[in-house]
Amino acid sequence: MADLxxxxxxxxxxxxxxxxxxxxxxxxxxxxxxxxxxxxxxxLIWTYFSWANPLFISPRNLSNLSLQIVVTxxxxxxxxxxxxxxxxxxxxxxxxxxxxAISAGLxxxxxxxxxxxxxxxxxxxxxxxxxxxxxxxxxRAPAFIxxxxxxxxxxxxxxxLLPEGTNLISLVGTPLGKVATLYLSPGMGIALLVAMTALxxxxxxxxxxxxxxxxxxxxxxxxxxxxTAAIAIAGAAAVAVFNAYRGVPGLVAFLLVLLAxxxxxxxxxxxxxxxxxVGANAEAAxxxxxxxxxxxxxxxxxxxxxxxxxxxxxxxxxxxxxPDSADTTLLLEAIAAAVIGGxxxxxxxxxxxxxxxxxxxxxxxxxxxxxxxxxTQTRLEVQGAILTLAVVLDALLSRRGGAR
Amino acid sequence: xxxxxxPPVLEVRNVSVRFGGVAALTDVSMAVWPGEVVAxxxxxxxxxxxxxxxxxxxxxxxxxxxxxxxxxxxxxGPQDAAAAGIQTVYQDLxxxxxxxxxxxxxxxxxxxxxxxxxxxxxxxxxxxRAREVLSDLDVKIRxxxxxxxxxxxxxxxxxxxxxxxxxxxxxxxxxEPTAALGVAQRKQVLALIERLKAQGxxxxxxxxxxxxxxxxxxxxxxxxxGRKVAEVTRGGYSRDELIAAxxxxxxxxxxxxxxxxxxxx
Numbered sequence: 001m002a003d004l005x006x007x008x009x010x011x012x013x014x015x016x017x018x019x020x021x022x023x024x025x026x027x028x029x030x031x032x033x034x035x036x037x038x039x040x041x042x043x044l045i046w047t048y049f050s051w052a053n054p055l056f057i058s059p060r061n062l063s064n065l066s067l068q069i070v071v072t073x074x075x076x077x078x079x080x081x082x083x084x085x086x087x088x089x090x091x092x093x094x095x096x097x098x099x100x101a102i103s104a105g106l107x108x109x110x111x112x113x114x115x116x117x118x119x120x121x122x123x124x125x126x127x128x129x130x131x132x133x134x135x136x137x138x139x140r141a142p143a144f145i146x147x148x149x150x151x152x153x154x155x156x157x158x159x160x161l162l163p164e165g166t167n168l169i170s171l172v173g174t175p176l177g178k179v180a181t182l183y184l185s186p187g188m189g190i191a192l193l194v195a196m197t198a199l200x201x202x203x204x205x206x207x208x209x210x211x212x213x214x215x216x217x218x219x220x221x222x223x224x225x226x227x228t229a230a231i232a233i234a235g236a237a238a239v240a241v242f243n244a245y246r247g248v249p250g251l252v253a254f255l256l257v258l259l260a261x262x263x264x265x266x267x268x269x270x271x272x273x274x275x276x277x278v279g280a281n282a283e284a285a286x287x288x289x290x291x292x293x294x295x296x297x298x299x300x301x302x303x304x305x306x307x308x309x310x311x312x313x314x315x316x317x318x319x320x321x322x323p324d325s326a327d328t329t330l331l332l333e334a335i336a337a338a339v340i341g342g343x344x345x346x347x348x349x350x351x352x353x354x355x356x357x358x359x360x361x362x363x364x365x366x367x368x369x370x371x372x373x374x375x376t377q378t379r380l381e382v383q384g385a386i387l388t389l390a391v392v393l394d395a396l397l398s399r400r401g402g403a404r
Numbered sequence: 405x406x407x408x409x410x411p412p413v414l415e416v417r418n419v420s421v422r423f424g425g426v427a428a429l430t431d432v433s434m435a436v437w438p439g440e441v442v443a444x445x446x447x448x449x450x451x452x453x454x455x456x457x458x459x460x461x462x463x464x465x466x467x468x469x470x471x472x473x474x475x476x477x478x479x480x481g482p483q484d485a486a487a488a489g490i491q492t493v494y495q496d497l498x499x500x501x502x503x504x505x506x507x508x509x510x511x512x513x514x515x516x517x518x519x520x521x522x523x524x525x526x527x528x529x530x531x532x533r534a535r536e537v538l539s540d541l542d543v544k545i546r547x548x549x550x551x552x553x554x555x556x557x558x559x560x561x562x563x564x565x566x567x568x569x570x571x572x573x574x575x576x577x578x579x580e581p582t583a584a585l586g587v588a589q590r591k592q593v594l595a596l597i598e599r600l601k602a603q604g605x606x607x608x609x610x611x612x613x614x615x616x617x618x619x620x621x622x623x624x625x626x627x628x629x630g631r632k633v634a635e636v637t638r639g640g641y642s643r644d645e646l647i648a649a650x651x652x653x654x655x656x657x658x659x660x661x662x663x664x665x666x667x668x669x
Contacts, residue, residue: 216535269525281499
């Protein structure tokens, strides 16, 4: 065992792969390297579909694929918050649809300013989430059933909100109906990449410098330069692909900024830490003076907010709100995306990037299956198998990683 | 250790606690001086947990009072006990497995940068302070950035104890700190308790393990059915006498003899 103050290897927080035993490896896979198996799976999926149909990796298809996953990724991002605190929300699709119906109804039928209509819709989504959070924490009712019941209620409310007869609020020609057709100009795409890379580089440099001021050591190359370079290279590749078609899709840019912002919230702020603490050991969190009910309610509120956001974007993409907007496919795909991306159903683990990577896995499979003319039954079987594998991996890592 | 001139840092004076018709504690008194380890022993239901809860502010006494450094404190909750300089480490449920050592040590009292720097947690300062506390108490953690789930039982208990020390308490209450630990890890934790003592803190430890008690405690308070039935000093008792006092096998005369021994000890 190394002395803390003198061994630079212990300080840098890294352990050589060869020195790791099985338990350490499982722990690393459950935490720091959780994304590695998922990224490998994604690479395999992409390789297979590119080989089966080269159209898969065309800039046009990749650009469309990215647009297709935005809604799933945003709803999955929201779900991540309740999953991390060890709860679940089965009402996201329905609450997204109700929020979208309210926004669309206000903007289209009542002539309210679109900005205000969207804010009201987001508020409704957040309110639904908060209400569920209060019910779950106050009455200690299982979230599984509370949110299932809420989902049914919301599906009923959705039918009430939609105009009788047509059962449809059309968004054709409205600003909301154009969100999916916005693309950043090539220059703006590059500017966004530079700005995000610079921000990441600056924040990690700040941490590195603080460590140095406290004489804690740490390698500038490994902690700042290499990760920043990796982000720059991956981002440049993505922007190049997008710019080869129509530019970075506006919704994709929005998703990435959202993920970056909430990555900061979950990893750098006290609130983010409390989400993970409550999810792992609510009693320890309570004894540490954390208001566990407040953290849980906040998680449900964020889930509702992102469900509303996802619901509106979905409505914009299909140009309207209908009873189909509350379709459970979105719910199931969003949960699947979060779990595939490494958010644990047992609580306490998972990053916001899980939403993006998980949605990419699911989106790539559906998109690629269509391109190779696979039957619906094959598609369902493959998607189901991937989800089952992901949840088995989660259970395995939860057990071996020692976290309940 | 017979005559203490300074006031005890913690004094429990004639404390009684009732739960409905059941007397959980009856007229219990004890005192702890700085740099002293006092063990609280007794069979199940003897009132050890109730006494610890009373001292740590979770349970309010029906009669009697708790004095810290000679001053009476009416403690309405654990925060009041913490403010008075009393920290309690419970047997389990102390750490979050998914958080690393530094995050666990500072949970609930993170150091944050000001809002114009984005309210970021100041990881560097916490890390530095964490290493100081760990090295002061000679706790060896290979990597303070791995999740606590990969620490050994002894390391976890040590981290939980260090967590309480961050608040610089005068009195540390440890509830079964060595339960469910292996031999080597138990030694680790006992050594840590010795270092707390060397730092001049008063340590109250609840234990079922007579071997641990004999090794670590300067004094032993024996509770049975809510009453203090004996108080003995290091070397002034045998293992069998202690067990007899705990289980009630010792009759009154023998107890009196034991008490007399204590008074002269």
